[in-house]
Amino acid sequence: MxxxxxxxxxxxxxxxxxxxxxxxxxxxxxxxxxxxxxxxxxxxxxxxxxxxxxxxxxxxxxxxxxxxxxxxxxxxxxxxxxxxxxxxxxxxxxxxxxxxxxxxxxxxxxxxxxxxxxxxxxLIGIAVLTDSPYKTLKELVAFGKANPGKLKYGTAGVGTTQHLTIEALQRDSGAKFVHVPQQGSAASAPALLGGHVDFIMETSVWAPFIESKQMRLLAVSATKRSDVYPDVPTFGELGFKSLRxxxxxxxxxxxxxxxxxxxxxxxxxxxxxxxxxxxxxxxxxxxxxxxxxxxxxxxxxxxxxxxxxxxxxxx
Amino acid sequence: MLNSLEQIFYGLSLAVLPQNLLYAFMGCVLGTLVGVLPGLGPITTIAVLLPLTFQASDPLGAIIMLASIYYGAMYGGSTTSILLRVPGEAASVITCIDGYEMAKQGRAGPALSIAAIGSFIAGTGSVIALSFVGPAFAKFAVSFGPPEYFALAIFGLVLSATIGGGSPARGFCMVLLGILFGLVGTDTVTGVERFAMGVPALADGIDLVPLLMGLFGLGEILYNLEQKGELSVLTSKIGRLLPNREEWKESAGAIGRGSVLGFLVGLIPGGGAIIGSLLSYSVEKKLSKTPEKFGRGAIAGVAGPESANNAAASSSFVPLLTLGLPGNAVTAVLFAGLLIQNVQPGPLMLVKNPDIFWGVIASMYVGNVMLLILNLPLVGLWVQLLRVPVWILGPAVLLVAIFGTYSLRSNWTDVSLLMIAGGAGYVLRKAALDAGPFAMAFILANIMDTSLRQALLMGDGNIAIIVSRPLSASIIGVTAVVVIYTVYSYFKAGRAKKYERPDNS
Amino acid sequence: MFRALERPVNVAAILIAAVAVAFGIASWRLGFWTDDGPGPGLLPFVTVCLLFPILFLIVREKFDDEERFKADPLVAIIMLCVYAATLPYLGFLVPTVALIVAWTTIFERQNIVRGIVLSGFLVACGWVIFVYLLRVPMPLLPVW
Known part of the structure; x- marks a missing residue:
């Protein structure tokens, strides 16, 4: 043997x-x-x-x-x-x-x-509408801390990488958001566009809307900054954990x-x-x-x- | 306006290029075929062809072909619904009700013709609307959030109970049963599996295709076994091929209303062709001067829903092309097809790929004309199917149903499901319980449950969110009116009134 | 007791009631309420509760032309279920040919030659459409 x-x-x-x-x-x-x-x-x-x-x-x-x-x-x-x-x-x-x-x-x-x-x-990232008051992840978290449960967010579903990463963010920052699970990633973009949720944590479904300036990307959960969005910080840089x-x-x-x-x-x-x-x-x-x-x-x-x-x- | 016209002509100039015409034609023929074959839907076909488009050097041609398979299937889907009571495509379930009754009365020709003509008018009308005001409707599509979906689902469920010809109690019973089975699978809001008994194939819910083919198609085959030729559609005379004057008059309004309804519902992601045809059928039944004819071969019950499902198929391109939002499973595969061709569907598609955007839309004008020319002469051929002896036709449909079911997900559980659904379809039919309301409730159940709980999460647990938003409040209002009216007329007509069997076969 | 089973609506009602009880128990286990709102079991449980009085109403409805069950379709249902159960072990070819031959000879009263010819023809057509043209991987022969 x-x-x-x-x-x-x-x-x-x-x-x-x-x-x-x-x-x-x-x-x-x-x-x-x-x-x-x-x-x-x-x-x-x-x-x-x-x-x-x-x-x-x-x-x-x-x-x-x-x-x-x-x-x-x-x-x-x-x-x-x-x-x-x-x-x-x-x-x-x-x-x-x-x-x-x-x-x-x-x-x-x-x-x-x-x-x-x-x-x-x-590449998974947090996106908000362009006219949303939150310019950075920090501002979003600060609001979520001051107004627990006020902001709603969408992801592809319960227990997905997207959902768990936000759970980690809430746990580590003390902010409280309400999860509105969507039926898959594709459903998250319209939920944000229609204003039914305040932000989404999603795979690249936001990409075309970032380009058309309808959405803004606050942070991405990746080991290093994306070549496509070099200005967007990673969760790690901001001191938050993220799943891959x-x-x-x-x-x-x-x-x-x-x-x-x-x-x-x-x-x-x-x-x-x-x-x-x-x-x-x-x-x-x-x-x-x-x-x-x-x-x-x-x-x-x-x-x-x-x-x-x-x-x-x-x- | 002028600008749009210019762009449509630009699109047309691309769509009529010989190779694109050929792609559109191939797509139309293929779409019609898979639409006719029960069990094979546009999803399977487009998914099978998708990998082939990886190598395609001509993105527009590839997309035109995939799109034309989709609307071709919508044309073809009605054929077996009418002739054999087997929905060739999920969106044609409603057509089974009156289309098959018409065939039994020897009116298969007019039913098939009106389905093709209605589809043509609805398809063309929607493309016109799409080209001129499509982008403006994009806003309407995203304004549909959980509260609105919930309201729409409730509205649909209320209408479902009334689509059969039986008593209200029977319709209601089948709706409740449909809700139960529709909830099988993973719950979106909690991620918990419901009623799946650990069977992986049920984790995403009971698959619609084996369920519908079993309940309608297999159920009918089994039912015909005991009829031994008497009274069956297969012995009825074939009769005329085109609708007569009276039938035209009955259908005209239905086609118009079906087109508008289908167009609007198709815009909503997750709405789609099935709900459009359900709404159209219910509306026609409510508006008809002779509602008792519905379920017994009313041509408006074929013309309306068939127009609606085609209009919805076309308008579902609005959220796909302008927002990059695939509203149903078929457009999701088309979305992937566009991505593969390096075209990003979405807000910038009009700017970055105007040739594809307008080329695809223009090809839909061409495709609709092709399909009408293709389908009308085929009516004569399809009705000949009825001449095929029963002993050949029965096993043939059975085999297509089995192979078709397996081909969808390569899954043995689905084949077992088909058989169980077939047995259930037979028992229900003998008990005069209508499978139509069941099918509709099955489709709407999850939308209703998920969207209600999503809406509650959005509204911090307060149900007021549903009545405080204008769009959902108005749908709920209309629903309430329908319920009150139905109850009122039920009591007015006298409770003692005897309800006849849903189909007197 | 057995007289009652002659009415298809009674049989259907019994079957539906059995299914409803199963759904009711399962939804009870899923839970009616969570911290965030209605739980996954609430709607199905409400549906089950509504179903029982309705079933009662339906069984009481009477028609003049009520049908009775016949033997052939019931035998066919059993045959189809057996067929589906054997597929994963025997592959498509053998059970399908057997099913169609049995179907045409037993139910359609055709002779066996016709049954064999028909089953051969249909399976060949199915193979061309699904396996050859659509490239669906269909296990035609037994797995071993």
Missing amino acids: KLKRLILALTAACALFAQPANAQYPDKPITLIVPWAPGGSTDQTARVLAKAAENYLGQPIIVVNRPGASTTIGMAELAKAAPDGYTIGTLSSTGYLVKLQGRQLSFDPIEDFSYISYYGDN SVQAIIAPKGLPEEIRVKLEIAFRKALSDKAFQATMQKLAMQVVDLPGADVKKLVESEYALAKELIESTKK
């Missing part, structure tokens, strides 16, 4: 430095399960990324959409698939956040997967390390693809490169933070 592991580790190490000559894998097309409906940001980016990764794998990657039940339908299918490297999938934060909602899942959203690579973060909106490539648990490394190399090389980067830019998403092992650590720490937040709001 030990010997086997050693050999595996050795092959993996070799694979890291030189692509092995005995390239049996992949000898047939690879299926990539996207647990979202066609056309969404994950679908669009994953398709372009897969196209780019094909060049390094020498086999086509077929994208199949398995949407529904907050990605858990597609995730369950992926968890059940054979760990042979011919079925891989995308991971979004939603996939592990639903577990915190108390939903019964047929799989463990973190432990039942092997982590291949990371590819980016969705993870986009990663995963496979079923038990994927042989040798195959995992091959996939990791291909998908990480694909990050430099022009078309992929253009698509990410268009969706205001940030390209992030992380090795597979670090992806799991990131997901675990994000999960722990989200759990802590949810528990603190329940009290």
Whole structure:
């Protein structure tokens, strides 16, 4: 057993430095399960990324959409698939956040997967209408502190990254806002435009309205400032915590390390693809490169933070 | 005004380019086909074609094709509703009620023709409205917040109870049942799963397509099994293809009102074609001098809703193109299609991509004409379907329903759901309980529940928010008038009055 | 007792009542009220409460031309449910062919040759439309 592991580790190490000559894998097309409906940001980016990764794998990657039940339908299918490297999938934060909602899942959203690579973060930000009196996040928080429960905000739903980040903001600043959950990100923009909520915390649905000067972006939750909105501060700069909106490539648990490394190399090389980067830019998403092992650590720490937040709001 | 005209001509000059005409034509044919095939809706088709548009070098052509699939499906959706009582497309559920009755009376031809003609008038009318005043209506679309949605849903539910031909108690019972099933799935406001029993396929709610196809289509097939040819639509004579003078007169008003209603409802995100056709049907029934004909083959009950769903399909492009807000599942996929083509739908689309904006709108004029030319001659062909022997037609519809259901989400649960809904459809039909009100309540239930609780959150727990906003207050007012009028006429007509069966088949 | 079951409306009412009770219990568990307002169980529970008196009214309504259940459709419903239950294990091809052959011979009183020809033709058409043209991944054969 030990010997086997050693050999595996050795092959993996070799694979890291030189692509092995005995390239049996992949000898047939690879299926990539996207647990979202066609056309969404994950679908669009994953398709372009897969196209780019094909060049390094020498086999086509077929994208199949398995949407529904907050990605858990597609995730369950992926968890059940054979760990042979011919079925891989995308991971979004939603996939592990639903577990915190108390939903019964047929799989463990973190432990039942092997982590291949990371590819980016969705840009999430706080937007208000242009004629709103709040010019900065600080002013918004100050008002929320002085007038608890007065301001209403919209997000894509309960327990989403967007919602939890505002929960963290309220907890750390002492401000109190009222959450009006919307039916998905797309519904948040009209809720703000129509004045039905005072601000929204959303993925890039506000982008066209920032451009048309109908909305103003107060802060983004990202590790660094966005290239598209260099003037908008991040939550971190302002001293607030934020959750990340993870986009990663995963496979079923038990994927042989040798195959995992091959996939990791291909998908990480694909990050430099022009078309992929253009698509990410268009969706205001940030390209992030992380090795597979670090992806799991990131997901675990994000999960722990989200759990802590949810528990603190329940009290 | 002059400016708009200029821009429409600019758009037309793009839309009539040979390759764009070809795209529009392909889209129309494909749309009609998927509309006709039960279970296959525009969503599946556009979603299947979407990845192909990644490679398209011509953004306008790709978008024109996707859009024309959408309104083509609205034309085609009525066909099987009328001939087989299988809604070819969710928005054509209402058409099943009177359209199928007409077919049983040998009036399938006029029903199909009026559906096509009504769709053409409504489609063209909406595009005209869209080109001249579309952007102005964008404000109306976002003014709809939770209180307004709640008011609209309540209004719709009240109307649903009256759409069947049965007694008010039966309509009301089916509405309540529809509400229960409509609430299955994740609750938006608390994030809790309701009644899903841990089945992943139910976490987003019961899928509309297997439910409708089961209740209406399979239910009808099962019901026909015991009829053994007598009284069934399949033995009735085919008759005329075009409406006669009287039918024209009955339909004209319905088409006009259906178009306006459909246009307005289509503007609201989340409104859409189904609610438009429901409203139109109820309005026609209320305005009709012979309301007792509804449910027994009233042509206005086909003309109105079919016009409304086409008008709504066209006007849902207003929030999509001017605000970047996809109002329903189909426009959401179209939205993605535009993004893929590097076109950002939204407030700046008119400035940044005027060619796409006006090209798509102009192609809708062209598409409507194409669809009318395509669909009217097809009426003659479709009615021939009725000549196909029962023993072939039954299994054929069954198979399309099964494959269509599976193709939507590749999910076995949905196929089981189709079968259960089919069995329920048969039992309900035997018990003279109408599936129409059920379907409507099913669609409206979640809107009502979610928007009420969202409105309460907005209003700090005070329900006054619903009556203090002008738009929602007026909808609630109209609803109250309808309720009072219905109760009044119920008592005036005498409670002893016997209600006949919803369909006397 | 069994006489009452001859009226389809009674059967429907019993089924609806059973469903309503299930919904009622589940909505009770969901909770009627939260800190922020009405809970997820409130509306369904109210709906269930309204449903019972209505059912009572419906059962009392009488028509002259009330229908009776017949055997064929009930057998067909059972067949369809069995079909749906076997699909995940056997794939589409075998159960579908069997279903259509059984359907045409039992209910439509056609001979078996016609049934086989029809099922072959229909499944082929379905395959062309859904699998070939629309590229829907449909498991036609058993999973193993």
